[in-house]
């Protein structure tokens with residue numbers, strides 16, 4: 156039996172380095188997802204409380220990407236793709252059932268990226284699905300696939316033909332996979348491991364990213380882009396749920412796609428619960444959230460003296476934190492109330 160020590164976002168910090176960058180404008184945080192350039196290395200998750208046409212349009216306008224979820228009829232998903240006004244278009248599909256018809260339908264409506272969206276992507280069903288999609292579409296569509304937690308998983312999906320791969324199993328904010336199944340690898344470790352690949356597929360750090368600092372750590376560790384759920388949920392542009400008022404504060408639902416509530420809604424029954432549903436305070440427009448992320452990521456690069464993501468990855472030096480370091484790294488002012 157082998158055991159290993161695995162790191163996650165709070166276990167490390169990036170060591171500040173000499174910088175001659177005078178303005179965040181000198182920094183280019185653009186990235187390549189196969190042949191697609193994203194000016195902002197941020198992708199919204201294909202979840203039914205995050206990404207439909209409006210979110211995908213705003214992601215596109217900000218230079219990122221939105222992946223329209225698959226938890227609806229094929230006709231409705233195709234309509235959502237058609238309704239997306241801005242950006243490069245991406246749609247999620249599964250690996251069984253109607254996935255091939257769904258793929259044909261969303262591609263016919265203009266999807267250029269198919270995201271094969273399953274919890275455990277290092278699987279024979281994934282291999283068969285990619286093969287079938289390649290037989291149908293050749294290289295005319297970008298295949299995003301996942302999720303994987305290991306370098307072996309990453310390399311397998313890349314070899315089967317995935318152009319970009321969602322990395323991290325069990326790290327999402329609404330995820331209970333690790334509690335339910337005992338399986339997973341801490342998120343940052345997965346990125347560090349997958350970054351050792353020699354394969355030509357983009358690395359997407361998916362799940363567990365709570366702020367721009369986590370995004371910078373993921374990008375420094377080798378991710379080409381980050382995928383976000385909770386950071387974008389609860390915005391005006393997030394989809395799927397009514398606004399409810401709790402103590403006068405507007406809230407929206409954010410839920411895991413394997414939560415009881417979500418499963419009941421999309422397939423009328425629930426089993427193997429690996430997610431939870433939560434009600435979160437609304438945050439205003441996603442444009443502001445993305446603006447802050449953009450600034451935070453640029454500032455992160457400037458602390459490492461890097462003008463591009465490639466420079467960040469080349470220069471990054473991680474240091475381990477102790478529990479005392481983790482506590483010091485959070486705001487920790489004593490004895491005052493009204494801290495905002």
Ligand code: IMP
Nearest residue numbers: 200327328330363384385411412413430
């Ligand atoms: P967050 O950004 O930490 O909220 O994580 C979002 C990610 O969690 C998604 O992009 C998925 O990879 C993952 N996810 C979504 N729903 C579930 C679920 O029900 N169980 C486990 N993981 C989930």
